[in-house]
Amino acid sequence: MLAPLIATKLHLPDVHADLIPRPQLHQQLEAGLQTPLILVSAPPGFGKSMLVASWLHARSSPLQAAWLSLDESDNAPDLFWRYFIATLQTVHAEMGITAQAMLAATGALDLPTVLTALINELAALQNPLLLVLDDYHLIQSSAIHENLRFLLDHLPANAHLALLTREDPPLGLARRRARRQMVEIRAADLRFDQSEATNFLNNTHKLALAPKQIETLEQRTEGWITGLQMAALSLQGRDPAQFFASFTGDDRYITDYLIEEVLQRQSEPVREFLLQTSILERLSAPLCATVTGNLNARDLLDVLERANLFLIPLDNRREWYRYHHLFAELLRQRLRETFPKEKIAGLHRAASGWYEIERDIAAAIRHARQVPDEIRARHLIERYSGVFFQQGALPQLVEMAEYIPPGERENLPRVCAAAAWASLATNQYDVVDGWLKAIERHFSLPASAALTAPDLGLAIRAAMLEVLVIRLHLPAYPPSAAHLTALRKQLNALPPEQPCLFNISANLKPVIAYNQGLLAEIDGATALAASAFNETLTLSLERGNRFLYHLGRAHLASAQTALGQLHAARQTCVDGLAENAPLSASPYLSLLHACLGTLYYEWNDLAAAEQHFKAGLDLARLWNVWESRVPLMLGLARLLQRNGSFKVGLDLLEELRANSIESLALTIQAYTALLQFLNGNRAASVAWLATIPAESLLEPTPANEPAFLDVARLLIHLQRPAEAAALLEKLSILAHSGGRMHTFIQARAILVKALAGQGKTSVALNELLQILPLAAAEGYLSTFLDEGETLRLLFHEARSKIPPSELRTYVEEVLATFAPGEKLIVKGESGYGTPELSDREREILTLLAEGLSNQEIAERLVISITTVKTHVGNIFNKLGVTSRLQAVAHADGLGLLPRRQFPRS
Amino acid sequence: MNTKPLSADQPALYCLRLQGRVQADWGDWLSDAAVNYDGDQTILKGTVHDQSELFGLLSFIRDLGAPLLLVEYITHQGEDYENQPVQNHL
Secondary structure: OOOOOOHHHHOOOOOOOOOOOOHHHHHHHHHHOOOOEEEEEOOOOOOHHHHHHHHHHHOOOOOEEEEEEOOHHHHOHHHHHHHHHHHHHOOOOOOOHHHHHHHHHHOOOOHHHHHHHHHHHHHOOOOOEEEEEEOHHHOOOHHHHHHHHHHHHOOOOOEEEEEEEOOOOOOOHHHHHHOOOEEEEEHHHHOOOHHHHHHHHHHHOOOOOOHHHHHHHHHHHOOOHHHHHHHHHHHOOOOHHHHHHHHHHOOOOHHHHHHHHHHHOOOHHHHHHHHHHOOOOOEOHHHHHHHHOOOOHHHHHHHHHHOOOOEEEOOOOOOOEEEOHHHHHHHHHHHHHHOOHHHHHHHHHHHHHHHHHOOOHHHHHHHHHHOOOHHHHHHHHHHHHHHHHHOOOHHHHHHHHHOOOHHHHOOOHHHHHHHHHHHHHOOOHHHHHHHHHHHHHHHOOOOOHHHHOOOOOHHHHHHHHHHHHHHOOOOOOOOOHHHHHHHHHHHHHOOOOOOOOOOOOOOOHHHHHHHHHHHHHHHOOHHHHHHHHHHHHHHHHHOOOHHHHHHHHHHHHHHHHHOOOHHHHHHHHHHHHHHOHHHOOOOOHHHHHHHHHHHHHHOOOHHHHHHHHHHHHHHHHHHOOHHHHHHHHHHHHHHHHHOOOHHHHHHHHHHHHHOOOHHHHHHHHHHHHHHHHHOOOHHHHHHHHHOOOHHHHHOOOHHHHHHHHHHHHHHHHOOOHHHHHHHHHHHHHHHHHOOOHHHHHHHHHHHHHHHHHOOOHHHHHHHHHHHHHHHHHHOOOHHHHOOOHHHHHHHHHHHHHOOOOHHHHHHHHHHHHHHHHHHHHHHHHOOOOOOOOOHHHHHHHHHHHOOOOHHHHHHHHOOOHHHHHHHHHHHHHHHOOOOHHHHHHHHHHOOOOOOOOOOOO | OOOOOOOOOOOEEEEEEEEOOOOOOHHHOOEEEEEEEEOOEEEEEEEEOOHHHHHHHHHHHHHHOOOEEEEEEEEEOOOOOOOOOHHHHO
């Protein structure tokens, strides 16, 4: 669930019947629909909103118009864009759903991507659409200006923006002006001229003023509409002569003069009400009643509305209103002059209380800060941080917390913990530790004391453990095995209902479950890990901890894969993707894609595997999810290896080595060595292998199982099958003991090859027959295919040993899948005519082989993406393939790629 | 001098003085912008369309982080406006 957006902000203002028609300005606005931007820039009170609203109400031809009234709290870019998209959705319900999901998942991390998604949708518009951003001057965030500039520069022809502002925004206006890419309406256009002023005062307000009096008013107000409106209100039912006598004789500034005139014309209760409610950004009867203590608030709002006292309805139900901004500012100024400070503070206090009950905590905090009552503001953050989590309003929580000066944060450990979790959940890893250090300062202890000081009190211990648990997520704190063991011991020792610092959940239970899963995973207790992650799902769902829930699911899927429960893992992933359908770009999904890619690769559905690896990699890069990058890139490299594109795989690994985490270094190195061998660099792989101490090969650990599988493969390639077999025996015993059947089956499959390599064919066949039932149950294919010709021959042998049965069917299926790959190679070598590729096509093929996207190729060759797509289509046709990967593999096989090094073992 | 006082909706010539030698796209804000440097100060001179543009410019300067030393109104569109070449004020 997301933070509730305030629907009243998306309401197109109603138009008063007494408006003066302004056809010329309407024409100018109409012309603005030929340009991306309409700028209405003038000081307050010039009728900017009213002009645009009345134009929109009066238009007849089809235009979809959406309205967004901005306020100061919209300066957080992610919130601004969420409002922006929600506004679009008031006219196009289905628009921006993808962009919205990206924002919901990640906040403002990569807005250009979000906006690009939005621009693409706007490009498909059939009819013109106008989005009005009212009070844009309240936006002071240069990030938002920059985003908006980007949007304007790429705005499709049918989309238009109107900015209503008191000051010119930094959007490169001079350039747009010179290129006629905007229409401007400024104060000089908006001011009432003599005839409009006459019309307004004498017809609309029926004042029967003399021309000379109107001229005086027009001059004194400089055609300023609000000024004329206030003057009209003051003149109602009063002798004009008396008014003008004092009006011309008074040298106070016109606004001061007029507001006082207006207020003096009101009854005492109305005047009080106006002043007291001026502190509110938005007014509703219950809120006003609470703030003023006046139970007639509903009636008073009606009185104000009827009297045209600058009260603007924000919805059609007469529920929410706001004052005309300038009028509210003048009222607030009068309030400060006439009310004692303590009384104004009381008004804010009452408003803060009302918003607290309504669970609009951000508004409650804002009013508390205006009291000013920083203690209450902090108390609100502390008490309701869970509400922000439930509403998904994590960026707002972080923003509210960051308002607290750094030096004082350590006094608020619970706020620090909430802010740390919220920053973590929004992937702002760099700020998380600042909050954790504040917690440590609060307790004057390093968090590690929870592990080393035996007599630490329970509450402090729980807090310190929470710090350590959060730090497990930070790349800067790579955990050691000893640390993890100690941490688990302490977590287990906590009473189950021990409260933690951050009260989103009443206790640390789901966090403990999740981390026990993580620790079990690292220790190789994979079955335990899976059950802990399952528990995490249940507990985090109960406590509404969305972040842990998704993370738990991704880890569950990967644990199930390790356990060799491939179909169960697939179900976990598919459920996760389905649950996230509205959030199709959530960063957690990169882990699910990694898992699905691995599963489909095992089932030899290479196209699906490629699709998931790439989708996952896009997400992982987008959100810098380092933990999913490694499996994704390793997975892609294996796909490429299958097709003989070793060099491309090596490049991927190189990228990983450059910025990877220590715990996976060995895995990456081992696979690199294997690929180097396959790519013809035997010396490099032998040299790397020599760096691995012989004794470590005798003592594999769960963490280095994947690396040692590749070491074993390499040993076989290097004609050292006996050493490989010894290692694989150890590996399979270890994997089996931890229930990691995925590794077990792989180790046994390679062992079969190692045994055959030693000439022990019947032993090998026996081993194969033993693992076949296990492999058949989960449909293993690639594990065997990847070990090549030896395995194919053994499967032939195996078929003859198995009577007709499901198992035999499975063996035949494996044999059938061996075939296509073999054919491909034969095809190239037996002189089937090499397809005629043009120079450009060869060039593009080479770039495809480097793993470039169509977009990147277009940029590299400085041609349009459409041209690239055409060339790629032609290449596919000529090579008779259907995917990029196939094209590259096929072309490599045909010697069409420039650097062909393609040794076969 | 001018016959009428400046109103919010009139073009006017302003001179601004900022701390530091500030490079920015001043043409975005001031038509006929003239930029000069006086030691480590920047002197900007040019015409704004109206007060909304002036305040936009001031916000822009605030966001640049350049301390503002002086905002000087010089003249506005009136009898002698056309005869006020920008260079005379530098």
